Amino acid sequence: MTWRMRFSVSILVVYTCLVNYKEEQTSTDTYNLKMVFPKQSTPSPRRDTAAQAPFAKVKAYLMKELSTGRWPPGSVMPSEPELVAQFQVSRMTVSRALRELQTEGFVTRVQGVGTFAAHLGLVSSTLTLPDLQHEIVSSGHRHSVQVHMAQEERCSAALAAEFHLAEGTLVFHTLVVHFDNGIAMQCEDRFVNPACAPDYLATDFNQITPTVYLRTVAPLWEAQYSVEAALPTAQEAALLGVSAATPCLIVLRKTANADVPITLARQVHPGDRYRLNGHFKP
Amino acid sequence: MTWRMRFSVSILVVYTCLVNYKEEQTSTDTYNLKMVFPKQSTPSPRRDTAAQAPFAKVKAYLMKELSTGRWPPGSVMPSEPELVAQFQVSRMTVSRALRELQTEGFVTRVQGVGTFAAHLGLVSSTLTLPDLQHEIVSSGHRHSVQVHMAQEERCSAALAAEFHLAEGTLVFHTLVVHFDNGIAMQCEDRFVNPACAPDYLATDFNQITPTVYLRTVAPLWEAQYSVEAALPTAQEAALLGVSAATPCLIVLRKTANADVPITLARQVHPGDRYRLNGHFKP
DNA sequence: CAGTGGTCTAGACCACTGA
DNA sequence: CAGTGGTCTAGACCACTGA
Structure with missing residues (x-):
């Protein structure tokens, strides 16, 4: 099905942990509270319709x-x-x-x-997957990263299949944590096809994020996404500073340009700090 | 920002629980496995470009x-x-x-x-929020529901604000679980503005789901979405037949027609059974 | 001012569907 | 066959921008 619409989206960053409502309450009260949307600023300019074509x-x-x-x-x-x-x-x-x-x-x-x-x-409705850094910065917050790994690796069989490469081929691998005003919002584990971005590892990810850098070397022309809720790995929990029992929103993205896979990324967000928001109107 | 594209999406239903990879492995191996996308049938018709306008x-x-x-x-x-x-x-x-x-x-x-x-x-990319019943049926599976509640209630202050109604006004409230081939996929808690769908409670939700019914009485003209990862309430965990520690993908949807709120829904999906998938190309 | 995009017109030819 | 949508043309007028 095809869905084309004007679609404005914003990312909501929740700093405080979600309140743990008493689950002994009547279902009505429990759900009422859990279903209330965050208050929106809704500037809603509503342009003048003046002269309509x-x-x-x-x-x-x-x-x-x-x-x-x-x-x-x-x-x-x-x-x-x-x-x-x-x-x-x-x-x-x-x-x-x-x-x-x-x-x-x-x-x-x-x-x-x-x-x-x-x-x-x-018709299903759409939701955007925002660029974290862009949203943090545009909301006036401070964006920072910690680079925990940036190296070359020989890829495994599974990864090789994703990249259409031979097993054991060298690929780039980075592990970066993104912070919003010092709070860990995303743990990004990413593999990059060296053929598409030979200078990837030489990039200073404190200056330019992996996503932004990859945009400059290869325009995004095709992407596959997956969003799920799951527990973080022990390493991810440690890097994000959350308990290993914290439900996380995990986004898998695979992008390609003309059938040449560029990058494969797993972005893990603590469920109580990150949420995808969308507002949809015709 | 505006984003308009041809966009095809499919919902992935994961029956078997995700394998729990050993977290003591090297990070490389761990991530490789966790980042592999599910195999796709990818029919990819690739229409003939024959005569291009x-x-x-x-x-x-x-x-x-x-x-x-x-x-x-x-x-x-x-x-x-x-x-x-x-x-x-x-x-x-x-x-x-x-x-x-x-x-x-x-x-x-x-x-x-x-x-x-x-x-x-x-530009951020988009992801669709599919209609669960439609996707289950169109994938050849059997869709069934269990109605756990369908009643009138006086709404709380928080809910009243969402609906632009006075506190204590009667609203409809349903709690329905959706099954895919007998496996609980979604627990849907929904409030409905009676003014928009007076016969809502008289509907046989085994025949026609809340979503489908509401479509018939009020075309969807505006919607607000939120997707997050969180733990289910005790009641939701019980209805879905999962542990209360299971990370769930939770979708909040609020729809309105010409500024009249129609319905507010909280849809909880076990993270190991449900995933949002999107494939995006220009 | 020249150059740009935004839009419209009146007519045209075509491919397609269904009686 | 008449009716439909898909598309194109050659020209037009306009609003807007920046030199």
């Missing part, structure tokens, strides 16, 4: 009618010629409005058949 | 040159008239190519100034 008017009209249920999911919507007549605009204009709605997932179009209201609910 | 050719050309670093982030790219001359197409055609690249976040355009290569790395 014709294609935007058509699009806004269709969006509004869709939201009121005028065209239930799966039903036929007006054709391009009908909208041309209704709005007295050229076909290119309504075409653009409809194409954008299709791109955003609100309608389905089939050549030779027509335009249909989409089954919105079937 | 002119606007698509221009777009593909610009994408390719961008990926090779011809225009470093922030640098000036060819203007519309230049591309018109180069490709011998009309301005509308190159305009569409550039507009789509802008929508997808690859270029930045400023009226009166020009088109610039975007700072790709600053």
Whole structure:
């Protein structure tokens, strides 16, 4: 399924541990507390709609009618010629409005058949995986790192398969901890394909993070992600300064450029300090 | 920041518990194993590019040159008239190519100034939050639910604030566990604004899940998400049949239609059974 | 001022679907 | 076959920027 939308996201950093609510409470109270969202600043500029372009008017009209249920999911919507007549605009204009709605997932179009209201609910919503350093800095906090390892290694069979390399080939391996105002937020274990970034190990990660450096040498063109909750390894717990029983949010990322794998990373975040947040609106 | 892309996602359901690797191993081995992605079927149809439309050719050309670093982030790219001359197409055609690249976040355009290569790395990538039932069913598994609670309640102060209602107003409250082939995958605790779905409690959740039902009565038009790793409550652990020390992936979702809050949900997934997966390519 | 992007028009040809 | 969407053209007017 395709989902295209304007999508603004922010990362929430929780310093204080989440309160341990008494679990003996009635379920109602327990859940009420656990389900309250963090307060948001919500600047919400709401730009002036001043002069709206014709294609935007058509699009806004269709969006509004869709939201009121005028065209239930799966039903036929007006054709391009009908909208041309209704709005007295050229076909290119309504075409653009409809194409954008299709791109955003609100309608389905089939050549030779027509335009249909989409089954919105079937579409999953998106959440961004933010760049930690960028978010820390842009929120006015101080970002720092500790480099615990930066070396060459011969890769294992499993790793070799991921990188499409022969077992035993040299790869770069770093282990870096990221801090937000001195608090450990992420333990990043990363392997890098030397062919893509020969100078990787020579980089001063206190000046430029692995993620940022890799961007400069190889634009990101494909990525695979996985987000899960699990316990940290003993080493990770020690590096993060948390108990080995602390649930962690773990992000695995693998990026490639034109089928050449660039890097494989495991980013471990203490569950009580880090959370992925997303706000989604059409 | 705006991020628009074609984005395909799948949910991975892990039945067997993740293997507990020996943590006494060298860090290299430990991480290699923990960082391997699950094998994917990757059907990857790779549609034939057969006859590519002119606007698509221009777009593909610009994408390719961008990926090779011809225009470093922030640098000036060819203007519309230049591309018109180069490709011998009309301005509308190159305009569409550039507009789509802008929508997808690859270029930045400023009226009166020009088109610039975007700072790709600053853009965060997206991940979808899939609809559990839909994913279970579409993967050929059997989806079932257990309804543990479905009642009216007077809402607490915190909940009332979330719903923009007065404290003590009646709201609907359900507690449902979702199973994939009999294995508990999600414990969903949900509050619903009665004004939006008066018949919510009369629904047979064995036939139609809360999410699906709410879609039918109120199209989703705005949502707020939060994903975190934490321990389940004692009740959740019992309902899911896991230890209270099991790290869980917890999704909070709040949806609203035109500023009217519809529902607030807390979805708790055992970390060793559920994972969010995303594959991202331009 | 020249150059840029933002948008629109009126017409066109095409591929596709379903009666 | 008539109706649909997919796309393109050649020209146009405009707002905006920076010299």
